[in-house]
Amino acid sequence: MSDETTTGTKASPGGGEQRVVIVGAGMAGVQTAVALREQGWTGEIVLLGEETHQPYDRPPLSKAVLLGKADGSTLDVDFAGLGIGLRLGVRVTGLRADKRLVETGAGPVPYDILVIATGAEPIPLPGTEGVPGVHLLRTLDDAERLRPVLARQREIVVVGAGWIGAEFATAAREAGCAVTVVEAADRPLAGALPAEVAAPMTAWYEDCGARLVTGARVTSVDENGLLLADGTRLRAGAVVVGIGARPATDWLAGSDVELAGDRSVAADDRLRTSVPDVY
Structure with a gap:
């Protein structure tokens, strides 16, 4: 993110502090939310996860969880204490960048800054x-x-x-x-x-x-x-x-966010996409 979005906040066009919406509650999404707070972001942070489980780490699934040696691998993050609005069981279906809205099965979610962290499927x-x-x-x-x-x-x-x-x-x-x-x-x-x-x-x-x-x-x-x-x-x-994975970017179809040949999100050296304020 640019300096103005990683330290503190700037005014939202509609007044007040800006809202960051992060799509994807895996490791990347969670760490982005935590890092924003650690680096001084005081505006609203909304973290959207499609699964109903608390965010967890995936590597233990293929051994410890399968063998019954662990029930899960929940990430040790105090979302409420950090002021991170965690919304689980929310399936994202599209992006209307012209109106700064993320479309979900539960209705549109407005954003000032959007972070794409949906990973792979x-x-x-x-x-x-x-x-x-x-x-x-x-x-x-x-x-x-x-x-x-x-x-x-x-x-x-x-x-x-x-x-x-x-x-x-x-x-x-x-x-x-x-x-x-x-x-x-x-x-x-x-x-x-x-x-x-x-x-x-x-x-x-x-x-x-x-x-x-x-x-x-x-x-x-x-x-x-x-x-x-x-x-x-x-x-x-x-x-x-187990024949591989592909970027989970179908929901970005028609959004003007440029995708690479493998359907991953194209971004510059500061993780900026082709759409303003979308990272």
């Missing part, structure tokens, strides 16, 4: 919507739905040998599940790391007792498992999809 496997036993792992609710699956020691197929796939496979093996990991590329983490760095991960799957199948594309999924392009049938009591 998991990419679903095509053709799996509504198929019983198919799971994504991104939210606390996702982890809670998967916890009993691990407790029953089901046979599990993980689609995607990226970070989420590796984390989940570890937890599932620790829970005593039989795990097969299916990866379309010829090695784990192909999209994230060079081959020489990712190569040791192949042996890691074997060491943890998970079966790794590379160069395999999924053609269909049903409640009993999945079918690969080469005709191989893999039985599964559950299928966990």
